[in-house]
Amino acid sequence: MSVTSVYPKLEQLLPLVKKPIQYVGGELGAVTKPWEDTVVRWALMYPDAYEVGVPNQGVQILYEVLNEQPDVLAERTYAVWPDLEKLMREHGVPQFTVDAHRPVGSFDAFGVSFATEMGYTNFLTAIDLAGIPLDAAERTEDHPIVIAGGHAAFNPEPIARFIDAAVLGDGEEAVLEITGIIRAWKAEGRPGGRDELLLRLARTESVYVPRFYDVDYLPDGRIQRVIPNRADVPFRVHKRTTMDLDAWPYPKKPLVPLAESVHERYAVEIFRGCTRGCRFCQAGMITRPVRERSITTIGEMVQRGIDQSGFNEVGLLSLSSADHSEIGDVCSGLADRYEGENVSLSLPSTRVDAFNVTLANELSRNGRRSGLTFAPEGGSERIRRVINKMVSEEDLIRTVVTAYGNGWRQVKLYFMCGLPTETDEDVVAIAKMAHEVIRAGRAAAGNKDIRVTVSIGGFVPKPHTPFQWAAQEHPEVIDRRLDLLKKAINSDRSLGRSIGYRYHDGQPSLIEGLLSRGDRRVGDVILQVWREGGRFDGWTEHFSYERWAGAADEALAAHGLDLAWFTTRERGELEVLPWDHLDSGLDKDWLWSDWQDAIAEVELDDCRWTPCFDCGVCPAMDTEIQIGPTGKKLLPLAIAGTRGHVPSNHSYEADEA
């Protein structure tokens, strides 16, 4: 079967839409292969606009890992904006990949990476435009297997009826294993059709196939149990963990788009996982344990990435980058290497710690010291104990004083509102903190030319965290507290005029909460919102709270439930949660005791530096903490100005950390 490009038809539509370049493809690093030369074909989607999706690390890594297989084809697709969607429907153009403009419906597998739940409606648009039935039950052997991944896939129940499978955790090895299963099944002549393929995937115990599990409900609406409806699939599905990141140094060939994207940089993940134990943080909980990439591999990846891409910015990514055991050497080594080359280095996701200012100074030797970002998350020491963000007021002041004293002019502080046990006083305390920062900062800088920006958003309880049982705060309460905070910040006009204030309304968080902790019954809400035109829900200008709330009222009423039941209701210890059959490695009893500690305002240390506290991940997943120091230095790969091209057969040496 050959597949033809939809480009000739699409080209006629492109002059009529905004930013047509985003649909054209042709990125540096993109791969096209003859269809006939490949056996297993994946379409990979990031369900948001191209400009958001194309820098996504997860998709780039899987794209490259898959395309390195000679008989495997991976192409990418992104959400099309409503202007093009309308034209595509009028002219019969299906959802297409940007690589070779092939119809998504022709691929064997359609993998969708859900970094957030707000992409669900865009996902429905894509499968509908692809000609794939929305309901997985209606699909035939001619349709791709639709597989969800990404952090939201740790509770895929709200989209269970629209997907064929979900993969929890790291994807590098999982996609290859799934590819192997599809390859074998096709080679055997597709025995048993679609069901047999899904069964083979389910038997790996790390691919969740919702159709093989039934959910029973109690009369009060809570879940009674989730059980397999056949004997040959596992009771629980386990997350995947890629150990030894040095063996997976992707992306090697970063995608460089022609269109502008949200992250114009080469990003290298310097470690995966985080055991700081912030209780609100789903990413930190579900990506354990910490696995560091060695300083040697980081150095090689950065050099190759910059040479290949031509980017002039490098991001050292992770959940808390300053926690890398050799971060000091990484930063000074890279700063040495790129001195005078107009390459800027950035270290996002840093904790409140004066050491981070030292790192930032290293990374900004060329003199550009505009802004630093810290995330105290909570305004009072009490609430910071609840969320286990162990930062004292003194830490913060010392950190910002160091920053302002070193020539930084702008500090951004991130907070959350609506945290469990939170009171008005906890939020208003943010204003006092900001005032102190300005006062101390002006003294340290010796002038008034400094600023702090307070950025605050509504807290959403997430599955697989100690706060998974918590009641989400009502949007009205959040909005009221945000208003109180604004007034408190401006209560001192002299200080207040140096303080920027950015906040998000409480309503979108409530819908995110519904989708995060929802069960299969929430699927009706998503479908109704999509049918009523819901698209791009992560974009303020497209998101409609009224549409979501209205659809939730109607669709959930059939089950005797409502929006509040899923969001602002606190769950009990014994309640069966919709994701209990999905194993992130975290012991549910440990999560509960950590939840109780939160309420009691008891802090918990980081297991990298203290004895194990039995969160359960390492024994359950047969994994271990992989951290340095290795004692190595960044290789003096090149001296500025004499760099040549990187040999194409360059290989990476696995480091025994």
Added chain:
Amino acid sequence: MARVQPEQQAPVVQRVRIRYTKRGPLRFTSHRDFARALERAVRRAHLPIAYSSGFHPHPRISYVSAAPTGVASEAEYAEIALQKRMDPADLRRDLDAALPPGLDVVEAVEAQGGGLDERIEASLWRLELPGVAREAATPAIEAFLSADEVLVERMTKKGLRTIDARGPVARLSLNSDESGAETAPHAADTDSCAILDLVVQHVTPSVRPDDVLAGLRVAAGLEPPVPPRVTRLAQGMIAEHGEGATPSVTGVESGNGAGPSPAAAAGLTDPLGPDRGTAVTA
């Protein structure tokens, strides 16, 4: 507390002017997109580019009159400042290799002084109108040219604006050259694909090909059924002014042995012409 001062950047020792294209699907590249892509290509090619000084050093590349997004071009121009001397032929080759196919660097010459913008005052555009018969296009062109002014509306950032699409048009004619058909979207449609050649002076506010197409609609009710395909074939100085000027070879041959360039045929001089530098053509 003393602020850290930005590094001083190396001075400019040479300026190289390039002609580049936007072909095929990459005609949808906006100017901003292209500028970013070129800066990255410069880095990948390790060209000794000069940077502006200050806290935000920028590569020193300047552009003239970029074609609108969606319009293909054979004749876009930019000037690149270097901090080390380099053979323009090597620069062309390395930069072209570092850019994606479709964004092709086809010429490079060393600038000898004067501004690139002083060598460009008009563009030659080719307009392909699939679904429009030649017989329909001819009277529309006549009606347009015979008008003193043709007012059309365009949405700008400042709102709806009325401009005269006729004034800056130096030439508008039906292309009778069979070779034009090869760039038509569908070769089989050439019978019903009128091809227009258009020379427009660069004025402020600019009059673009779509304004002239709007003018054809206003003046003669010509409405192409599908979006026309537009290509900028050349830019330069108008060697002979006036309506109905016969194509004169006052420009410079492009040097690729393919005969008079379209620019020359349209009476436009070559901005990279030999009077101030030596052309290096792919």
